[in-house]
Amino acid sequence: MENTDPAPPGRTAFADRALTAYLETLPLPRARLGGGAGDWRVEEVGDGNVNFVYRVLGPSGSVCVKQAPPYVRVAGESWPLTPERVVHEYRALEEHGRAAPGALPAPLHLDRDRHLLVMEYVEDHTVLRHRLGRGALHPGLGEQVGDYLARTLFATSDLALPAADKRALVAEFELNTEMCRIMEDMVFTEIYRDFHRNSWTSPELDAEVAAVRADTCVLIAAARLKDRYLTSRQALLHGDLHTGSVMVGATGSRVFDHEFACFGPMGFDVGGFLAHLLIAYFAADGRRGTPSPPEDEQQAWLLDQVEQTWDVFRERFLALWRSSGRGDSYPAALFADARGAAALEAERGAYLDRVLCDSVGFCGAELMRRLIGFARPADLTGITDPGARAACERAALRLARSLLVDASGHRSVRDVTDAARHARTG
Amino acid sequence: MENTDPAPPGRTAFADRALTAYLETLPLPRARLGGGAGDWRVEEVGDGNVNFVYRVLGPSGSVCVKQAPPYVRVAGESWPLTPERVVHEYRALEEHGRAAPGALPAPLHLDRDRHLLVMEYVEDHTVLRHRLGRGALHPGLGEQVGDYLARTLFATSDLALPAADKRALVAEFELNTEMCRIMEDMVFTEIYRDFHRNSWTSPELDAEVAAVRADTCVLIAAARLKDRYLTSRQALLHGDLHTGSVMVGATGSRVFDHEFACFGPMGFDVGGFLAHLLIAYFAADGRRGTPSPPEDEQQAWLLDQVEQTWDVFRERFLALWRSSGRGDSYPAALFADARGAAALEAERGAYLDRVLCDSVGFCGAELMRRLIGFARPADLTGITDPGARAACERAALRLARSLLVDASGHRSVRDVTDAARHARTG
Structure with missing residues (x-):
């Protein structure tokens, strides 16, 4: 769904330290960030009307973390929405990414239980x-x-x-x-x-x-x-x-x-x-x-x-x-x-x-x-x-x-x- | 697949007594047949080029048993064919049967492990x-x-x-x-x-x-x-x-x-x-x-x-x-x-x-x-x-x-x- 307005301050699903500790367990995101959790900085990305979206910056690069709550974020629980959407998003990134490498962010990790994906953060765009x-x-x-x-x-x-x-x-x-x-x-x-x-x-x-x-x-x-x-x-x-x-x-x-x-x-x-x-x-x-x-x-x-x-x-x-x-x-x-x-x-x-x-x-x-x-x-x-x-x-x-x-x-x-x-x- | 010729004597997947004993455990087929396993007669149906097909007759009625081997029956193991076909056949009988009751045999039992279905035997057709x-x-x-x-x-x-x-x-x-x-x-x-x-x-x-x-x-x-x-x-x-x-x-x-x-x-x-x-x-x-x-x-x-x-x-x-x-x-x-x-x-x-x-x-x-x-x-x-x-x-x-x-x-x-x-x- 499109994000046309700056997001209001949303409920945060992840505390920063919990997120970096989690990312440290994931090989591909960790390699892309470089260093360890202590070297990483978390920013919430303003466009997240529907999902929680974070940019995580490390010494070597950055990643984007997208977590889907079981509702539309700006509407809250009054507008339920399947968190499984993140699974399909990730799988599409894989299938389309294979066909058109470089035309979309590289998928790095999918966590089906947490309804969360990690992908390349596209800098300077x-x-x-x-x-x-x-x-x-x-x-x-x-x-x-x-x-x-x-x-x-x-x-x-x-x-x-x-x-x-x-x-x-x-x-x-x-x-x-x-x-x-x-x-x-x-x-x-x-x-x-x-x-x-x-x-x-x-x-x-x-x-x-x-x-x-x-x-x-x-x-x-x-x-x-x-x-x-x-x-x-x-x-x-x-x-x-x-x-x-x-x-x-x-x-x-x-x-x-x-x-x-x-x-x-x-x-x-x-x-x-x-x-x-x-x-x-x-x-x-x-x-x-x-x-x-x-x-x-x-x-x-x-x-x-x-x-x-x-x-x-x-x-x-x-x-x-x-x-x-x-x-x-x-x-x-x-x-x-x-x-x-x-x-x-x-x-x-x-x-x-x-x-x-x-x-x-x-x-x-x-x-x-x-x-x-x-x-x-x-x-x-x-x-x-x-x-x-x-x-x-x-x-x-x-x-x-x-x-x-x-x-x-x-x-x-x-x-x-x-x-x-x-x-x-x- | 169409059966145009009388089937050659095929390998029989079920001995008659094993089949009747099995059917006795299934409520809908048992009710349709009436009596008990000892009262039932098994005939192999000649048209089974692809599957094993049996007619079972009881005092109150008869049922048809269709079992799918993992190959085309007349060709044998040289022509493998998924036995899962029987699952889709059964599910289609259910879905189409709900829409057009009476226009197809009533589905009575599906055994996904044995790749076997039981349905109404259509008499006098x-x-x-x-x-x-x-x-x-x-x-x-x-x-x-x-x-x-x-x-x-x-x-x-x-x-x-x-x-x-x-x-x-x-x-x-x-x-x-x-x-x-x-x-x-x-x-x-x-x-x-x-x-x-x-x-x-x-x-x-x-x-x-x-x-x-x-x-x-x-x-x-x-x-x-x-x-x-x-x-x-x-x-x-x-x-x-x-x-x-x-x-x-x-x-x-x-x-x-x-x-x-x-x-x-x-x-x-x-x-x-x-x-x-x-x-x-x-x-x-x-x-x-x-x-x-x-x-x-x-x-x-x-x-x-x-x-x-x-x-x-x-x-x-x-x-x-x-x-x-x-x-x-x-x-x-x-x-x-x-x-x-x-x-x-x-x-x-x-x-x-x-x-x-x-x-x-x-x-x-x-x-x-x-x-x-x-x-x-x-x-x-x-x-x-x-x-x-x-x-x-x-x-x-x-x-x-x-x-x-x-x-x-x-x-x-x-x-x-x-x-x-x-x-x-x-």
Whole structure:
């Protein structure tokens, strides 16, 4: 779950000395920190709305410790949440980390009894959403996230895995039920009806919200995507990939917070990330206060990153399929001669077209829920002038509807960026 | 797996007295049999190619005992096969039996250690394939199987189940890996290449088989369906529904042999069954020896059953969705007013259209593998004149290709039966 606000002083699960004494018993974290418990310093990390998160610094390096209480930390015991989420997060770090080493924090230790994981602490990186909210760019972003998506989604799909290995992984992640339920409810259901956690810029957008809820084309499209999320087991997803779960720094991008990991349609991850680039695109207008016709430099860059993310994802995914398509799906042995190889290559393109169609739909669904639902992002909530905020949100809502109800009409990523420009200028 | 021949005298896992003594310890089987072990008679059932199957008769009734050795019984230890298959068969009997009581044998006992299940013995019923092979009809067949399909597939889908219950079931059946692997290999892969277990009417169909293997449209369509089998978790399937896994009698139809049960696309079960009605349709010509232009009575009835199976499946499924759509997919609360209800009703039709498209494709794939693969059915192998057999198989191959490569072009079940008539007359 996204952490958009500084955390209030939370209940601390671990006293500092208890934590360092515990870490001293763990080989990998101890090696990374260097020295012994007496040399280590513990800081609680402010972003922990849901979990207890600590940075531990040693002479040689630092580690991050994340402990999941059986509830949402800022809400307390009134909002129970399975602490098993940390197990799935850790296992996803392992599976995705194998596929895309360096693109996420290295997992160092899992303690299933304490519901605690230890991973690399990513130094000198900033949460992407914070950087975008300051109007800054991060060169190479689309290339880096597109590469992460291609590697992780390909490696955990039936194109790469033998069916027996894939089925074992599916069985394991099927148990992340409670976290999946949050997505099922928040993304596809609650925002379309009266629900106490929904919020939007009111009264400015009241009419738009009423119109969305009465729009049967939107409701059917959202329900169809929910059915796809519930029934597809195409690849192991991050499950909540947005600009708050990407850290950027001089050495690239790191993806973290995999606690919603589950098998699902690839487009859920791809479209989710694109939605947050598009939110930043519309939010830039809101920050300036006056919607001004020409895009600013960041906005042009953001749409370029939308295209880059998809284009790099598509090309890397295709390259991986050509070089490493050793899974049980599309068995290479059937397409060994020249005519077979050509037919398979055409089908690879068609497969990616289907992933694009899914991605466009899920992008629309994610935009919608971030505009009028519970977890509104800081890009938008940080815009203090409600009129300016409503204006850019209204434009984003237009895009959300178009992507949601006509996903298959957007046949290339350029159709998506064109639609964003069109929605912005009304 | 289908049993087409009388079983050779197999190794007996249980001596009769050991079996009756064992059954005496089990409350439900004992109650159904009546009396005590001394009153019971054990018969080995001839159809057990894969498992040891016994009928046990008592004063009040009879039970069927099925024990899975860790190999395919007729092949012996040279063909290992997980004995866990019996666990999944039993669990599917429970889940499907709850949805469609009376449509399958009542499960009475599962012994996970002995890899053994006890179920109701279905008296006075004949294996449907045997009856069809004698040119006979079974009035009400399509209605009965269509009803079974609607009830079982609906009840185990996200339309009926809360997501948490469905995910737990998916996790459980994901472990039927080895049996799924047989389907993945036999239906979608092995028949399209040189493989030692493939067989067909040779040399008559050698050219056709070579043409199928060189037909990239067929290969791509089969691979795409395999990907769908590997990635979709739409409902709990029987997994091998054909005319050899349906028993018919005066009181209706009973579906059995659920050892391939897994979550997959609904169309795999629906299309699989339709394929075997169509095999019987073409086989009727082969049995007569001379292909004669007008359909005989059984053939007309068989095509009517194809239409009945689909029509009844569709109508009952829709009725269940309207009355009992309490799952997490397509949440009813979003479609409560009149306009929402009308939109949802239209979407229900679109959902069933997508199931039909899947069913047509899987029907083509199943036809193909039963004509030129390993498990050729008795309908065809029982035709002694190779010329007559090849002629009807050639017609069936034409239909298989048309359904496989143009599944979406068959927009109603009548398009399928028209295509069958067209393929029959060349």
